[in-house]
Amino acid sequence: MIEVKGLIKKYGDFEVIKSIDFTVKKGSVFGFLGKNGAGKTTTMNILTGLINYNSGKITIDGLDFPENKNQILRKIGYLPENPVFYDYMTGEEYLYFIAGVSGIPQMSIKSRVEELLHQVKLTDAKDRRVGGYSRGMKQRLGLAVALFNYPQYLFLDEPTSALDPQGRLEILDLITELKDNKTTVFLSTHILSDVERVCDEVCILDKGKILLTSSLEDLQNKYIQRIFDITFENDCSSIVEKLKNLPYVEKVVQQKRSLSIYAKDLEKAKRELLNELVKLDNPIVNYQIRQGNLEDIFIRLVNNNDIL
Numbered sequence: 001m002i003e004v005k006g007l008i009k010k011y012g013d014f015e016v017i018k019s020i021d022f023t024v025k026k027g028s029v030f031g032f033l034g035k036n037g038a039g040k041t042t043t044m045n046i047l048t049g050l051i052n053y054n055s056g057k058i059t060i061d062g063l064d065f066p067e068n069k070n071q072i073l074r075k076i077g078y079l080p081e082n083p084v085f086y087d088y089m090t091g092e093e094y095l096y097f098i099a100g101v102s103g104i105p106q107m108s109i110k111s112r113v114e115e116l117l118h119q120v121k122l123t124d125a126k127d128r129r130v131g132g133y134s135r136g137m138k139q140r141l142g143l144a145v146a147l148f149n150y151p152q153y154l155f156l157d158e159p160t161s162a163l164d165p166q167g168r169l170e171i172l173d174l175i176t177e178l179k180d181n182k183t184t185v186f187l188s189t190h191i192l193s194d195v196e197r198v199c200d201e202v203c204i205l206d207k208g209k210i211l212l213t214s215s216l217e218d219l220q221n222k223y224i225q226r227i228f229d230i231t232f233e234n235d236c237s238s239i240v241e242k243l244k245n246l247p248y249v250e251k252v253v254q255q256k257r258s259l260s261i262y263a264k265d266l267e268k269a270k271r272e273l274l275n276e277l278v279k280l281d282n283p284i285v286n287y288q289i290r291q292g293n294l295e296d297i298f299i300r301l302v303n304n305n306d307i308l
């Protein structure tokens, strides 16, 4: 288990991490969410021992982080957002190079390299120079490096953002496999559908502060919202204000001829909204009720702070 209490990180006078607390349960997939610049990479760099922090307490499996850094780091694997390699090496040579510095017994190296190449689906590309790999292939090679020493805690910083949908699914499947093997995964990402697919816990960071930590299930149960998506024949800018003032409407988001109306009172909105809309001199071409997803919850939390 990772426990973080009162963690503060400053660059000069700029407090990037503003006294955050959170707990990552062993064996879980912990989704660490936040907009650009929220402080996700900084937090991950601290937890993987790459940078120092100003104050706070971090314990991993009950061990104080600074006091037991070497012991703890042996349990940790990290895939940074933009992993860097020696481009002139082949993928296989690079993993042999990592083996050389990892302390793994000589006799196990060949089988470990082969196993990892297979796991990240790079066996066919193992003899190509890394400089010629696509971003997705580099990401997968970085994952092989992070996994080299069978980490108990795996930190992944935006591991799928460079990948095409197929590549993303492969990484998400791998995360699920790792979780099944009891690896704790700390996943920073912007891609909320990925979080919905693999995470157990969600932590939302905004401007260095934690807005919310929750199990994904609780978050969905508590904050899920019904949204009415309506498309009109003509531009609907002029009716937004009127709709916002309806007592059962919480928020209206407009995109040219379409509106997303967030309901405060779902039952009332179901009964009354359509009646209200047909009175307008703008024919409706589409009307549907959608269940909000994590993306909607995230946008409401980070942009409005209106459900806290």
Ligand SMILES: Nc1ncnc2c1ncn2[C@@H]1O[C@H](COP(=O)(O)OP(=O)(O)OP(=O)(O)O)[C@@H](O)[C@H]1O
Binding pocket: 011, 016, 034, 035, 036, 037, 038, 039, 040, 041, 042, 043
């Ligand atoms: N070495 C540094 N010196 C000064 N400021 C820094 C340094 N590293 C990061 N920052 C600032 O700290 C804040 C948090 O950055 P961080 O990279 O942790 O955010 P992030 O949530 O990972 O964003 P992204 O999704 O863009 O990677 C940003 O405002 C960034 O400019």
